[in-house]
Amino acid sequence: MIIESNISRRSVLAGLSGMSFCIALGNDGVRLMSQAQANALANAPVTPWVRIAADGKITILSAGAEMGQGSMTSLPLILAEEMDADWSNVAIEWTPADPKIYGYKDPFGTEQLMWIVGSRAVQLYFNQLRMAGAQVRKVLIANAAQKWGVDAATLKTEPSVVINPANGQRLSYGEIAAFGTIPATLPAVDTKELKERTQFRLIGKSVPRRDTPFKVNGSAQYAIDVKLPGMVYASTLHSPVHNAQAGVWDPGKQEQTGAAPESWNDAEVKAMQGVIGIIALPNGLAVVADHFENAKAGRDALKVNWKNAKAAGFNSGQALEDYVRIHADPNAQTAKLEEKGDVKGAFASATKAYHAEFRSDYGYHAQMEPLNAVVRVNDAGDKAEVWEGSQAPDESRKAVAKALGLKDEQVDFHQCYMGGGFGRRSIGDYAAECARIAKEVRRPVKLIWTREEDIAQGMFRPQSFQCLEAATDASGKVTGWKHCVVGDGEFLLITGIKIPYYGVPNQHIERRGVSHGIKLKHWRAVGHVFNTFAIESFVDQMAADQGIDPIEFRFERMGASPKARKVFETLAQMSDYKASRPQGRAIGISITERSGSLGAGAVE
DSSP: OBOOOOOOHHHHHHTOOSEEEEEEEETTEEEEEOHHHHHHSTTOOOOEEEEEOTTSOEEEEEOOOOSSSSHHHHHHHHHHHHHTOOGGGEEEEEOOSOHHHHOEEOTTSSSEEOOOOTTOHHHHHHHHHHHHHHHHHHHHHHHHHHHHTSOGGGOEEETTEEEETTTTEEEEHHHHHHHOOOOSSOOOOOGGGSOOGGGOSSTTSOOOOTHHHHHHHTOOOBGGGOBOTTOEEEEEEEOSSBOOSSSBOOTTTOOOOBOOEEEEOHHHHHTSTTEEEEEEETTEEEEEESSHHHHHHHHHHOOEEEOOOTTTTOOHHHHHHHHHHHHHOTTSOOEEEEEESOHHHHHHTOSEEEEEEEEEOOBOOOOSSOOEEEEEEOTTSSOEEEEEOOSOHHHHHHHHHHHHTOOGGGEEEEEOBOSOOTTGGGOOHHHHHHHHHHHHHTSOEEEEOOHHHHHHTOOBBOOEEEEEEEEEOTTOOEEEEEEEEEEESGGGGTTTOOOTTBOOSEEEEEEEEEOOSOOBOOOTTTHHHHHHHHHHHHHHHHHHHHTOOHHHHHHHTSOBOHHHHHHHHHHHHHTTTTSOOOTTOOOEEEEEEETTEEEEEEEO
16 A cells, blocks of 8 residues: 655644544543643644544544554543443544653553553553543533533433433534533543443443454555555564673663674675665664565575674573573572562471472564564654554654654654564564664665564563472461572563462562573563463472362462452353363363453363
8 A cells, every 4th residue: 555644743633623632641641631731732742532523423542552452442442431432433543652642651660651561451541541531521511511501410421422311402422523612621530420330331342343344354554564655675684693681672772682794795785686775784784675575585695794792602402401500509699579478487397398390492472474664764864754563652663763863753653553463562673673774775665574584583582490399288288389480581580470369378489590692572471471381280280199179279278369269260160170071181270360360261
């Protein structure tokens, strides 16, 4: 598809008819503001969050990056619920990549972020969007009350309609938008004014996802679909070894993530069909050509001598054996993650002690769509546009701005659909790379990493070695618990390692870290993958040794919390857990906590 747009945010605002509610962020999170308040913000690029047209069409912007998980639908739906909008008449558009306006407060820091990661999109936006939707509804009711000359408190709403129960008068939201005004200061909303769960029309109901039709008919725009006038293509060859300085790669602190190219067959590749040029990158080379096939052919023909890098000579198999030795070393540097009760005493008085070891390998994200981006830099070099499917558009925007020596506001980001993300698309390294190339060639560039490059340059889930020990008393109850995980990746290594859903009274949980220079990143809950597997497998081993049903063991011997019990009971009912099964068939269960929610699964 051909995309060409010179429309500014302010020109969109100027051409709006109807009511436009803008958004701002304060210490309390998302809040709506009137157009007058928005215009008063000095030099602020304000964009509507909710628009109601005179024909009744409602447009809600979504900050939820869409990679198949449904955030594009769920976030606008939350606002629409409290607004009491007719969902069938709601259109959804992407928000700009502006965290000051569309972000949320980082729960682990002070910044405003737009990261859709960690299965937290709904959790982070839920309360704020409900309040914003209720505020829109309150303004609509106030306008209807003024027109009818009645008390606003006597009115109610149904989907996209304000109703006067006293006489049956009705005004649609579109009709109100045609004459209504938004006060300079929007009315406050008390949490008591929000809907009760029993009043929900949308939340908790089966609602078709908005992206499905576009993906079925092929109209959904991925960055790989974007085509700009005069665009050229780039294919990259990166360093064969990683060079991450701190394990978990931070684009704000480190650009060189591999060995730098020292020399290459420049003239030979430049003479190939369609090749326009070769651009040197901090950790690789990019071949630019008139078509992607020619760019890839040039990339495949490169012969490069590389400088040394931190991870040169790294052997992951040997590293796992090193982890075992680190675990056995009493002088190894240790980070305590949980220390509760008298662990030594529990093991000293144990009737029986259990021990198990687990190893896990690196994990590649394997998203369906290889990494790609499109970047256009203007002739003056002071403005840029990015088309990318990103889990963190604000982070990509920042990475591109840094690569070009620009301020964030000089970069316009166009969100696209993603063919999978799993955490990898929360880093804008490939977009920044595309920006560097576009700056050099002075033409719009589409960069596509081949699947081979995507794998080789992956930011992996870390590998690990784990040792678990448990002490039991005469009744078989677990009284002591030790868990040590060894590996690279700091916080990536430890998620899911704690067991708050089990009531073991004495616990010692620790991490022992190393640094290999391998690039690491979030990969679908990260530590939960190997930590939960080890924990739940270990619990099953103890249950089998004691000849007790695994669920009953968790209830009676592990002290499962009331919430965990309820989850397991529901799971048992759903999976027909107690049913007899023919020889050769069995059912396994497990539980974990992620992002504040308990989840259990059964596999037969």
